[in-house]
Amino acid sequence: MSSIRWIKKDLKINFLRVKNIATIVSILAIISSLFFLVYKNLNFGIDFKGGTLIEIKKDENLSIAEIRNQLSELNIGDIQIQTFGSDDIILIRIENSTNLDANADMSSIELIRSSLGNDVIIQRTEIVGPKVSSELIQKGIIAIIIAVFLMLFYIWIRFEWQFSIGAVTALIHDVMITMGIFSFLQIEFNLSIIAALLTIIGYSMNDTVVVYDRIRENLRKYKQMNIFDLINQSLNETMSRTLLTSVTTLLALFSLYFLGGEVLKGFTLAMIIGVFIGTYSSVFIASQIILYLNVKRDWSKN
Amino acid sequence: MLYFSLTKKILITVFCALLGLLALPNFVELDKEVPLLPKNTLNLGLDLRGGSYLLLEVDTETIKKEKGEFLLDDIRSALRKNRIKYSNLKLINDGVSLIIINEEQISEAKNIINSVDQGGSNLFLNQSVSELNITNSENIFNVTFTEDALRSKYRSAVNQSIEIVRRRIDGLGVTEPSIQRQGNNRILLEVPGLDDPKRLKDLLGQTAKLNFRMVDTSTSVSDALRGKIPPRSEVIYDKDSIPWLVNKKILVSGERLADAQASFDQMTNTPVVNFRFDVAGGKSFARATSENVGRPFAIVLDDQVISAPTIRQPILGGSGQIEGGFTVESANDLAVLLRAGALPAPLNILEERTIGPGLGADSINSGTIATIIGMLLVLAFIFLSYGRFGLYANIALTLNLVFIVGVLSLIQATLTLPGIAGIVLTIGMAVDANVIIFERIREEYDSGKTPFSAVEAGYSRALRTILDANITTLIASLILIFLGTGPVKGFAVTLSIGVITSFFTAFVITRLIVANWLLKRKPEELPI
Secondary structure: OOOOOOOOOOOOOOHHHHHHHHHHHHHHHHHHHHHHHHHOOOEEOHHHHOEEEEEEEEOOOOOHHHHHHHHHOOOOOOEEEEEEOEEEEEEEEEOOOOOOOHHHHHHHHHHHHHHHHHHEEEEEEEEEOHHHHHHHHHHHHHHHHHHHHHHHHHHHHHOOHHHHHHHHHHHHHHHHHHHHHHHHHOOEEOHHHHHHHHHHHHHHHHHHHHHHHHHHHHHHHOOOOOHHHHHHHHHHHHHHHHHHHHHHHHHHHHHHHHHOOHHHHHHHHHHHHHHHHHHHHHHHOHHHHHHHOOOOOOOOOO | OOOOOHHHHHHHHHHHHHHHHHHHHHOOOOOOOOOOOOOOOOEEOHHHHOEEEEEEEEOHHHHHHHHHHHHHHHHHHHHHHOOOOEEEEEEEOOEEEEEEOOHHHHHHHHHHHHHHOOOEEEOOOOEEEOOEEEEEEOOEEEEEEOHHHHHHHHHHHHHHHHHHHHHHHHHHOOOOOEEEEEOOOEEEEEEEOOOOOHHHHHHHOOOOOEEEEEEOOOOOHHHHHOOOOOOOEEEEEEOOOOEEEEEOOOOEEHHHEEEEEEEEOOOOOOEEEEEEEOHHHHHHHHHHHHHOOOOEEEEEEOOEEEEOOEOOOOOOOOEEEEOOOOOHHHHHHHHHHHHHOOOOOOEEEEEEEEEOHHHHHHHHHHHHHHHHHHHHHHHHHHHHHHHHHHHHHHHHHHHHHHHHHHHHHHHOOEEOHHHHHHHHHHHHHHHHHHHHHHHHHHHHHHOOOOHHHHHHHHHHHHHHHHHHHHHHHHHHHHHHHHHOOHHHHHHHHHHHHHHHHHHHHHHHHHHHHHHHHHHHHOOOOOOO
16 A cells, blocks of 8 residues: 655755745735725625525526516515526525514515415525624624634743744734635625634644644754744645645535535635635744744743 | 553443444434434434524513503502602603602602612522612602612513413424523524424514403594594504404403413304413403493403404303404414413514525535545545555544544534534544644654654654644634534534544544554554
C-alpha cells in the first residue's frame, strides 16, 4: 500500500516574501467588503428582517407569471417570487413593512393558500415577527463578538499576547471578507449564515493554531535562527497538513453543496468561502503579524 | 504512547462496542424489544420530520391593564366607604392616579389606599412585601404596582397560560407536542406532523373568556346603534356580524364551567356543545334562569355572541346546551376551549415556522446522500494520501460517524438539517487530528528515526497541537449551543459531539490499531 505525498518532503517556499502583496490584497479586500456592506448592505432573510416566506411546489402548467398575477391581486404588500433550486419549487416572500404584526401575516398565508388553490402544495411557511427578528440580529452579533473574545483569551493563555493579536486579526479578516462577499453577491443572509460564520471562526482558528504551535516549537528549538526564516520554515513544515485538511473539509463541503439540498446551499457556500479565506489568512496574515510583534525568544524562563 | 495494557485494550473495545450499540436502533429494525438493548433512535427536528413551530408571547400589557382596573375598583370602593371625596380617578401606566378634593383628608386617604395594598409574599424574606408604590404631591396621588409585583403577576399569568395551552393542544389529539417556557413571558410550541397550523392558531388565538348575560330588550338594537345605548349595556356582534344589545352584568362566567363536550342535538341532529357548571355556577344559573323565564340571554365568548336563546323554563340541573350553527369540528374546538379554561391574556404569535412532511423527507434524503458521498470522497483521499495508515484512519473515521449517531441517539439531541451539515463538516474536520499526527510521523521518520520511535514521537508531539486546535472549534460551537435556537442549535450540538468523538477516534482508536500493527510486524520501513 503506497501513499502519495502531495507536498514534497523538503518544501522551501519563501511565503513571507509576498507578505507586502498579501497585506495589500487583504486590506483592499477588507475595504471593498466594508464598501459593499455600507452601500449594498446584506441581503437579510426574514430571520433578520421579519416577514413571511412560503415555499410551494407548483403544478407544471402553472407559470410563475400567473402566480405573480394572482398574488398581486391579493394586496398583501410587497411580494417577491423566485424559483428555488428547481423550476417547480417557488419561494414567495412578503415584506413586513405593511403589516407590522405576526398575526396579520398569518392571514396572508391563508389568502395565498386559497388563491392558489389545489395547483400547488405548500411545503414550508415561515413567519418572523419584527420583535423576534431584531432579537435574532442582536443574538447573532453577540455570539460572534463573544466567540472572538474567547479565542483572543484562549490563545493569550496558551501562547503569548502577540499570538492572540495575530490570530484574532486573521479571524476578523476572515469574517469581514466572507460577509463582504455575501454582500457583493447579495446571497441571503440568515440564521444559518451566522452559524457558518461561527464555524469559520472555529476553523480559521484551528488552522492558525496549528501554524502557531509549530512557530512556538521552533522558537524553542532554533534559538539563533532569525524570526523571518523561522516563520517561513514553520509554514513549510505545516503546509502539507494545512492543505490536506483544507482538501478533506472542502470535499465534504462540496458534497453538501451539490447534494445536500437547497436549504443548506447558503450555509455551505459561506463555509466554502470561509475555508479558502481562513487557509489563506493563517498562512499569509496571521504568520506575518508575529513577525512585527516582538515575540519572546527564550522560552526556557517561563 | 504505543503500549496498551490488556485492560486498556478491553476497556477501549467495550467502550466502542457500547457506543456502536447505541447507534444500532437507527440501522436495524428489531421486530420485538430485546431487554437491555437501547431503542432510542435519532430524534429528528421539525425541519426533517415536518411540523409546526410557534413562538407565542403572553400579552403582558393586557394583564397590567386588568390588574390596574381591579386596583381602581378597590380604591374607589375603599374611598367611598370612608366617605373621602376624590376626583379624576383614572388608569395610568403601571397603576392609577387620583385627586383628593378635601385637603384635610389627605393623610386619611393615604392610610386607606395603603390598606388596599394586599402585598405579595416574598419567598426569600418570608414576609409580606408591599405591592404598591403610593406617592403624592399635595393632593394628587399616584398609586403604581412595584416592579416585583408586576413581574410576579406576569410570571403566574405565563404559567397559567402554559397550562391552558397544554390542555388545548391535548384536545387537538396531536402526538408528542412540546410546550416550553422561553424567557420571561414566552411560550415555545413544537407540534410534529402538523402541516397546516391554522386550526392550532385558531385555538390559541382566542382567550376563550365565556360568560352568560341577559339580552337588553329595553331599547331596540337599531336605537342603540344610533347612540342610545343604556349605560349598563353594550352592543356585541355575533359571527354573522348581527348586533345584539347585551347587559354588561355577567350572570355566570365561564370560570364556573365544570365540563364541556361536543355532541349532537337529539331533535335536529346538528352539532352542539353540552356544558355543565360546578355547584356554585349551577346555583347562579338556576337563579338567573328562574327570574328571567321568557326572556333571551346571550352566550358571549371573547366579545362575540355565540347564540342568544330564549329561556323557556328555569334550568335547575346546572347543565345546558349551546347551539351556535356549529360544524362538527368547530363544536369540538369550542368544547376543547371551554374545558381548557380561559387564557389570562391574549397570546401574540411572534414567530411561526411550518415544514411539510414531504420537504422534511426530501431533506433527510439529500442529507443522507451528501453525507455518504462526502464520506466516500474523504475516505478515498485519505487512503491515497497515507496508504496503510490512511486505511487505519478510515476505520476511525467510519467509527466516528457511528459514534456521533450513537451519542445523538443516547442524549436524544434533536437532529436538524443544519445538524446533518454539522456531521458532514465533522467528517471533513475529524480527519484533521489524523492528518496532524501522520504528518508529524512523516517528519520524524524523515529526520532519521526508526519506524517505532517515529510513530511514538509523532503521537506525543501532535497531542498538544490537536488539543489546542480542537478546543478552538469547541469554543465556537459551545457559544452556538448557548445562544442559538432551533436548527442552529442542532448544528452546534452535532459539531461539538463530532469534535469530541473525532479526538477520541483519532487519538485512541487509530493509535491502538497502529501500535498493534507495529508491535506485531516490526516493519523495517514505514509505509507512510
